[in-house]
Amino acid sequence: DVKVTQSSRYLVKRTGEKVFLECVQDMDHENMFWYRQDPGLGLRLIYFSYDVKMKEKGDIPEGYSVSREKKERFSLILESASTNQTSMYLCASSSGQINNSPLHFGNGTRLTVT
């Protein structure tokens, strides 16, 4: 069974801090994704990666960056956290073609920016 692990379940950070959200998958998946989940807005794609050192912007990349130095790890970085980035962040991975391969999600990181 695919395991996608997000390092923190809850995080509280101050405005202006640099924040790192870490995600690791153990099934050698090529594709990894970061979404944010907000009530009434669903899941919105922030960034995704289809290979090591490759990254693509999603629908809402502003204020975020990512890093994929190893195949199993995909990090989301908030360069300067703001209160409007308070949200649930979900990491996911998949193999094969991005458009038709099931996503395997982590448990999520609930980030609060004060």
Added chain:
Amino acid sequence: AQRVTQPEKLLSVFKGAPVELKCNYSYSGSPELFWYVQYSRQRLQLLLRHISRESIKGFTADLNKGETSFHLKKPFAQEEDSAMYYCALGTSGSRLTFGEGTQLTVNP
């Protein structure tokens, strides 16, 4: 651009009643459609995909290209079906786009 719309944010039914969660999409090409589900305190997981044409936990969904819909149906809802449901669209050369989600509550 691709888009997924789930018109009902909240849906409440009684146990044993039929349930239908609506999903409409906008995409001019050949779509791949999925339903994902998140039960309380669990991670988001795949429920079913249109290409499989299978029934999972009693749920089915038919892709209607003419109406650009992919509604999720179950003839007799159970309390354990209470969850958040997301419809998702995969398009050629792109990634999955999710709808806003529908919170289903099945009352005893």
